[in-house]
Amino acid sequence: xxxxxxSSLRLRSVMRVPGARTISTTPHLRAAAKPFFADxxxxxxxxxxxxxxxxxAAAAELDKxxxxxxxxxxxxxxxxxxxxIADLDGNVLLDVYAQIASIPVGYNNPxxxxxxxxxxxxxxxxxxxxxxxxxxxxxxxILKTGILKVAPKGLDQVFxxxxxxxxxxxxxxxxxxxxRQRERGGPEKEFSDAELESTMQNQSxxxxxxxxxxxxxxxxxxxxxxxxxxxxxxxHKLDIPAFDWPQATFPSLKYPLEEHAQENAQEEQRCxxxxxxxxxxxxxxxxxxVVEPIQSEGGDNHASPAFxxxxxxxxKRNNVIFIVDEVQTGVGATGKFWAHDHWxxxxxxxxxxxxxxxxxxxxxxxxxxxxxxxxxRQFNTWMGDPSRALIFRxxxxxxxxxxxxxxxxxTGAYLYSGLERLAQKYPEHFQNLRGKGQGTFIAWDTPxxxxxxxxxxxxGVNIGGSGQSAVRLRPMLVFQQHHADILLESIExxxxxx
Amino acid sequence: xxxxxxSSLRLRSVMRVPGARTISTTPHLRAAAKPFFADxxxxxxxxxxxxxxxxxAAAAELDKxxxxxxxxxxxxxxxxxxxxIADLDGNVLLDVYAQIASIPVGYNNPxxxxxxxxxxxxxxxxxxxxxxxxxxxxxxxILKTGILKVAPKGLDQVFxxxxxxxxxxxxxxxxxxxxRQRERGGPEKEFSDAELESTMQNQSxxxxxxxxxxxxxxxxxxxxxxxxxxxxxxxHKLDIPAFDWPQATFPSLKYPLEEHAQENAQEEQRCxxxxxxxxxxxxxxxxxxVVEPIQSEGGDNHASPAFxxxxxxxxKRNNVIFIVDEVQTGVGATGKFWAHDHWxxxxxxxxxxxxxxxxxxxxxxxxxxxxxxxxxRQFNTWMGDPSRALIFRxxxxxxxxxxxxxxxxxTGAYLYSGLERLAQKYPEHFQNLRGKGQGTFIAWDTPxxxxxxxxxxxxGVNIGGSGQSAVRLRPMLVFQQHHADILLESIExxxxxx
Numbered sequence: 001x002x003x004x005x006x007s008s009l010r011l012r013s014v015m016r017v018p019g020a021r022t023i024s025t026t027p028h029l030r031a032a033a034k035p036f037f038a039d040x041x042x043x044x045x046x047x048x049x050x051x052x053x054x055x056x057a058a059a060a061e062l063d064k065x066x067x068x069x070x071x072x073x074x075x076x077x078x079x080x081x082x083x084x085i086a087d088l089d090g091n092v093l094l095d096v097y098a099q100i101a102s103i104p105v106g107y108n109n110p111x112x113x114x115x116x117x118x119x120x121x122x123x124x125x126x127x128x129x130x131x132x133x134x135x136x137x138x139x140x141x142i143l144k145t146g147i148l149k150v151a152p153k154g155l156d157q158v159f160x161x162x163x164x165x166x167x168x169x170x171x172x173x174x175x176x177x178x179x180r181q182r183e184r185g186g187p188e189k190e191f192s193d194a195e196l197e198s199t200m201q202n203q204s205x206x207x208x209x210x211x212x213x214x215x216x217x218x219x220x221x222x223x224x225x226x227x228x229x230x231x232x233x234x235x236h237k238l239d240i241p242a243f244d245w246p247q248a249t250f251p252s253l254k255y256p257l258e259e260h261a262q263e264n265a266q267e268e269q270r271c272x273x274x275x276x277x278x279x280x281x282x283x284x285x286x287x288x289x290v291v292e293p294i295q296s297e298g299g300d301n302h303a304s305p306a307f308x309x310x311x312x313x314x315x316k317r318n319n320v321i322f323i324v325d326e327v328q329t330g331v332g333a334t335g336k337f338w339a340h341d342h343w344x345x346x347x348x349x350x351x352x353x354x355x356x357x358x359x360x361x362x363x364x365x366x367x368x369x370x371x372x373x374x375x376x377r378q379f380n381t382w383m384g385d386p387s388r389a390l391i392f393r394x395x396x397x398x399x400x401x402x403x404x405x406x407x408x409x410x411t412g413a414y415l416y417s418g419l420e421r422l423a424q425k426y427p428e429h430f431q432n433l434r435g436k437g438q439g440t441f442i443a444w445d446t447p448x449x450x451x452x453x454x455x456x457x458x459x460g461v462n463i464g465g466s467g468q469s470a471v472r473l474r475p476m477l478v479f480q481q482h483h484a485d486i487l488l489e490s491i492e493x494x495x496x497x498x
Numbered sequence: 499x500x501x502x503x504x505s506s507l508r509l510r511s512v513m514r515v516p517g518a519r520t521i522s523t524t525p526h527l528r529a530a531a532k533p534f535f536a537d538x539x540x541x542x543x544x545x546x547x548x549x550x551x552x553x554x555a556a557a558a559e560l561d562k563x564x565x566x567x568x569x570x571x572x573x574x575x576x577x578x579x580x581x582x583i584a585d586l587d588g589n590v591l592l593d594v595y596a597q598i599a600s601i602p603v604g605y606n607n608p609x610x611x612x613x614x615x616x617x618x619x620x621x622x623x624x625x626x627x628x629x630x631x632x633x634x635x636x637x638x639x640i641l642k643t644g645i646l647k648v649a650p651k652g653l654d655q656v657f658x659x660x661x662x663x664x665x666x667x668x669x670x671x672x673x674x675x676x677x678r679q680r681e682r683g684g685p686e687k688e689f690s691d692a693e694l695e696s697t698m699q700n701q702s703x704x705x706x707x708x709x710x711x712x713x714x715x716x717x718x719x720x721x722x723x724x725x726x727x728x729x730x731x732x733x734h735k736l737d738i739p740a741f742d743w744p745q746a747t748f749p750s751l752k753y754p755l756e757e758h759a760q761e762n763a764q765e766e767q768r769c770x771x772x773x774x775x776x777x778x779x780x781x782x783x784x785x786x787x788v789v790e791p792i793q794s795e796g797g798d799n800h801a802s803p804a805f806x807x808x809x810x811x812x813x814k815r816n817n818v819i820f821i822v823d824e825v826q827t828g829v830g831a832t833g834k835f836w837a838h839d840h841w842x843x844x845x846x847x848x849x850x851x852x853x854x855x856x857x858x859x860x861x862x863x864x865x866x867x868x869x870x871x872x873x874x875r876q877f878n879t880w881m882g883d884p885s886r887a888l889i890f891r892x893x894x895x896x897x898x899x900x901x902x903x904x905x906x907x908x909t910g911a912y913l914y915s916g917l918e919r920l921a922q923k924y925p926e927h928f929q930n931l932r933g934k935g936q937g938t939f940i941a942w943d944t945p946x947x948x949x950x951x952x953x954x955x956x957x958g959v960n961i962g963g964s965g966q967s968a969v970r971l972r973p974m975l976v977f978q979q980h981h982a983d984i985l986l987e988s989i990e991x992x993x994x995x996x
Contacts, residue, residue, distance in 0.1 A: 062638040065646055065655050069873030072631040077621045088635050099628040100879045112624040117615065121623070123575045125889060126610040128857055130597040133570040137586050140560040148563055157563050162660040163880055169721045173738055180737040196732045200714075202740035206732065210739055216698075222878050223667045224741070225722030234694045234704065235874055239678040240671055241708055241782075242700035243722070243739055284739075356879065359626055375567030376733055380720050381598045381854065382661055387885060391623060 036402060036478045037106060040082035043486060044460025045092040052089025072097075073462070080107035083476055083483050085462055093457060094486055097464040101296070101328050101474035102356040105398040109478075115394035124386040131160060131383040132376075142386060146393030147362065150331075152338050154348030155364035157371075160384030164327035164355035165221030168290065170378060171351045171363040172212050172225055175288035175321035177372045179210060182319065187373035211243065211284040213275065213320075215250040217298030217467065220290055220325055229290055232298040232467070246282040248275045250295060251303045255432040268307040272314060279318045288321035288351075289314075293339035294435075296328035299467020300443030302434050305343040312345050321370075323363075324349040331357035332399060332477045335409030335439030342438070357477075359395060360388035404477040412439035415473070415484040419444070422492060429495045431469075440479055445469040448498050455497055459490040534900060534976045535604060538580035541984060542958025543590040550587025570595075571960070578605035581974055581981050583960055591955060592984055595962040599794070599826050599972035600854040603896040607976075613892035622884040629658060629881040630874075640884060644891030645860065648829075650836050652846030653862035655869075658882030662825035662853035663719030666788065668876060669849045669861040670710050670723050673786035673819040675870045677708060680817065685871035709741065709782040711773065711818075713748040715796030715965065718788055718823055727788055730796040730965070744780040746773045748793060749801045753930040766805040770812060777816045786819035786849075787812075791837035792933075794826035797965020798941030800932050803841040810843050819868075821861075822847040829855035830897060830975045833907030833937030840936070855975075857893060858886035902975040910937035913971070913982040917942070920990060927993045929967075938977055943967040946996050953995055957988040 035042075051059070051073060058074045079086035083106060085095040095103075105112065115121060120138070129136055136142075147158055159174070161167040181187055192205070199206025214220060214229035221227065222236060228243040230236055251268045254260035279286045291311060295301035315322040329339035331354070336342055340349060348366060355361035362384060372378050399405060416436050423430035423444070429452075435442035446452055449469045456463040466472040475483065533540075549557070549571060556572045577584035581604060583593040593601075603610065613619060618636070627634055634640075645656055657672070659665040679685055690703070697704025712718060712727035719725065720734060726741040728734055749766045752758035777784045789809060793799035813820040827837035829852070834840055838847060846864060853859035860882060870876050897903060914934050921928035921942070927950075933940035944950055947967045954961040964970040973981065 058635060058638065062633065062641075065638065065641055066633075067630075067655075067657070067869050067873070067876065068633075070630045070877055071633065074635055074637075075627065075632045076635050077625040077627070078617075080625060085632070099626065099632060102626065102628065102879060107625050108621070109624060113620060116620045116623040119576075122611060122614045123606070125614040125619070125885065126607060127575040127578060127605050128597065128600065128889075129573065129575070130600065132565075132568045134573045134583070134597060135560065135564075135566075135569065137556060137572055137574050139572075140556065140563065143560075143563055157565075159565070162664070163878065165878060166660070166664065166721055172722075173720075176739065177737045191732065191736055195736060199732050199735040199740075200729055201745075202726055202735075202742060206736055207738060207740035222671075223664055223721050223723060224670075224726070228700055228722070231698055234689065234697050235872065237697040237700075238689055238693060238704055238875070239675045240705060241674065241723075241741055242697075242705035243741075244700060247699075371565050374733065375565070377736070378565070379568055380661065380663060381600060385883070385886075387623065388883075391626075 033480060035082070035480065035482070037082035041084045041092055044084070044094050045090070046458070046460060047090035050087065050089070050091055050457040052087065052091065054088040058088055077107065082106040083479055093460055093462040094483060094490070095462045096473050096475040096479070096487060097462050098474050098476050100356070100464070101333070102359070104331055104357040104395050104477050105404070106476055106478040109398060111398050111401075112391060112394045115390055118390070121387060121390050124390060128382065129386065130381050131386070132379045136386065139386065142389055142393065146389055146396060147358075147360070150337055150396055151364050152340065152348060152352045155352060155366040157366065158362050158364050159378060160360065160362040160389065162382070162384060163361050164353065165223045165226045167327065167353040167355050167361040167363050168220045168229070168323070168325060169223060169225040171323050171353050172288060172290070173378060174351065174363070174365070174370050174372070175212070175323065176208070176210055177377060178321060178370055179287035180208060181369070181373055187369065209284045210287045211245040211282060213246050213248060213278055213282070213286045213289045215291060215295070216247050217250055217295050217301055218290070218292060219295070219297030244284055246278045246284075246286065248278055250301055251307055253302060255434060264304070265306070268303060268310070272307065272310040275311065276314045276318070279314065279320055286320055288323050290323040290325055292325045293329045293334070293342070294438070294441060296472070297466055299470045300434060300472050301467070302438070308340065308343045309345060312347065312349070316347065321350045323351045323353065325353050327353055327355040329441065330354045331395070332405045332408050333357065333439050333474065334441045335405065335412050335437070337405050339438070357395070359391045360384060399477060402478070408439040408477050408479070411479055411481055411484060412442065413437070414481050415440055415487070416442055418484060418488040422488065426495050429498065440473055440475045443470045443472040446471055451498060452494055455494045456490070459493045461487060461490045531978060533580070533978065533980070535580035539582045539590055542582070542592050543588070544956070544958060545588035548585065548587070548589055548955040550585065550589065552586035556586055575605065580604040581977055589955075591958055591960040592981060592988070593960045594971050594973040594977070594985060595960050596972050596974050598854070598962070599831070600857070602829055602855040602893050602975050603902070604974055604976040607896060609896050609899075610889060610892045613888055616888070619885060619888050622888060626880065627884065628879050629884070630877045634884065637884065640887055640891065644887055644894060645858070648835055648894055649862050650838065650846060650850045653850060653864040655864065656860050656862050657876060658858065658860040658887065660880070660882060661859050662851070663721045663724045665825065665851040665853055665859040665861050666718045666727070666821075666823060667721060667723040669821050669851050670786060670788070671876060672849065672861070672863070672868050672870065673710070673821065674706070674708055675875060676819060676868055677785035678706060679867070679871060685867070707782045708785045709743040709780060711744050711746060711776055711780070711784045711787045713789060713793070714745050715748055715793050715799055716788070716790060717793070717795035742782055744776045744782075744784065746776055748799055749805055751800060753932060762802070763804070766801060766808070770805065770808040773809065774812045774816070777812065777818055784818055786821050788821040788823055790823045791827045791840070792832070792936070792939060794970070795964055797968045798932060798970050799965070800936070806838065806841045807843060810845065810847070814845065819848045821849040821851065823851050825851055825853040827939065828852045829893070830903045830906055831855065831937050831972065832939045833903065833910055833935065835903050837936075855893070857889045858882060897975060900976070906937040906975050906977070909977055909979060909982060910940065911935070912979050913938055913985070914940055916982060916986040920986065924993050927996065938971055938973045941968045941970040944969055949996060950992055953992045954988070957991040959985060959988045
């Protein structure tokens, strides 16, 4: 614990001298790896209470035209560097929330800056294509050297989208079309007159009463189809019409996992049986099961690889499409490029959706039968944004250059060890510490969670919660051991204030 | 008609000399206004049959990873300028389809190029914010000098989105929350336990069985909520579950309008009565009516300002939100900035949605009660993309600098007159010519529509259809009289081949 208390001193000294940047001389930092960003601050800097006067004034101004009640902090992105986010009042925080888990390689990453200035970027910004009709000459190349370069094993095709919600919804649409095509007897079968007529009335058989099975506490987005599979919190769903789709129980594991192996295995078996029962019995037939590798908005709920292998088997056995929603878990944060890489599946998911750290969105698939049988069935005007696809390619290049997936696995292990020590020291503030071996995708429950998150800024860190009682860590992939040290000492500082 | 045949010769001569660019010396061009783009081609250029060998090879390569069955042409954007789109084989076409009506100020617009290289653009590309939580310091300024500068009269607030579908769906969500809040007795009323519990089951009262009323032949998007209001073609809807929402008949006007004034007025009254009847009687109560000023995918179906004023009155009288979907009609193409500016409404729509030519998306509103009563009810991670908001600001600057709305009204009148002449000459190919006084937002029906559109490229123009039998013109706002001349001569050339 020595290093934590030493650097706690360092942090406090920084905080007494607003405006000053301090180069740390603590031994654990001298020994640490070289920072990825030459110009990154070496510690948080607190200049005012947060929100400070400039932030308050700017929020009041913005409120006139844009709902600001969800604002966390107005941000000066020009002064944000690497893992550090700056506000308008001179405060600079270590950011382990990272735009709701969506910044992968740091603020003002120099390589992304080059990408942003490239001729391809400029042309894609000013000549936005309708990708389904008029893709650019180099669209295949952009996909192959970017989005598809990191395609999950077994999946070699992509439908591009704008964000997590529409990535999931277009995946659901692909599953519904696939399901009905199978019922109809194959891709060459024509639609019946009854289908053609009834769909214009939003009635079956043309608009069939099929369903997507999701899990309790799941989050898959907030548009009408995705929201019907989202079961995180009432506030996400209230007053919005929803489809009558089934939900299964997600395993509720007991921690530490080592001490509850048998109970947890039984819990997962129970949940799997419920999934299969719902698939067989639900009144609106199930076309697909969608699941997050870690339920990320719903409270950082984990399940074992065996559970997910079980899901893959059940969906296969029942001819149901298996959709893995990697919107929050994908792109390296769990110490694998895709979180489902941890599962050792015998056959890949049918569909994997992505967004957030990819900075663009879409779904991967491999089975050619998941391409609808006719053109224009899966289509919209823009079908994504090549500008954001270029940014993802730049992100992939950074990840490869710096080895950020393996790096995150290692930093995550280091961070997890530090949190285990804190959990031993402050057991009342650390329940169900989880995410071991999952990179920096770490969370724990704490009875005063909202207070904890609110006090974090005063301790120099920007941190988020998930579900009812979890603190969730979502550092960037460029988060290093010296950042972990600062985070650990900040957490201890917050705990002492609770 | 003299000028048409003169420049037909010019076009043909260009087409006999692949690779050559020809500066026209025909009198009507010498007299025309100065081109907006100094380096824009003066005529289409055909080098190969379309698609040519390079385009075919590139499409085959792309097909391995991306569904290409809807591809119109692979595009060389670096060689596309102003109103002209270039393919990979050296063909350069006058583009009056413009990425499905979404390019406003020309390919490689020099001002947008400056915007794309600006420091604000670079920071927004590489530091993508979660706009609801961490907006940039200048977000209010970007909104006020951009998106909100052109806000429809009476609407001074915006919720930003990614594309037309989610712009409409978030508007629907706002309408549903507003409707239930009124039922509940006001914004300060808390949700009941029954609501909190039932919404997690996707059941009412928490997930109420409310509806959005849309019109037959309407197009509002292809995600689950928007698709439930889309009634354009079966292929858009088949196999996808839909909400049980009502559809009213959209007026079917007879042309020429002057000769059928009384019939058309009666037809519109009939449709309005149906709307009011559905609002009063439909089993799933109607929270909002959504309508396009011109049904743009469903066949370029128009209605009179009186019809829309009637809709505004009916929705007001019945406490139903009136949503105007300006995704395709907005941003100048009808000769007004917003198509609903043509209606002279006494009170503005409750919500206006936008996308396409805005290059970003969202919905405008004015009534503060349309902000949900609690934060995080209308929310998602990115809530749009500031990069695209900056592009829209640049577009607005170009529109103002060049007076492109008034310009489009004038060019549209010129083009419409030319089409009237062609319609007189070839009545069998021009039915229901429409869009008079609606800028360049012009269409007509023709019995061989698909063949017409297919042959257009061979005549040097890229042109699209809508609905079952309409040719729709969707030139950019930088479309000028000399482009209209080329388009008119190309249309005549196509007709002669049918």
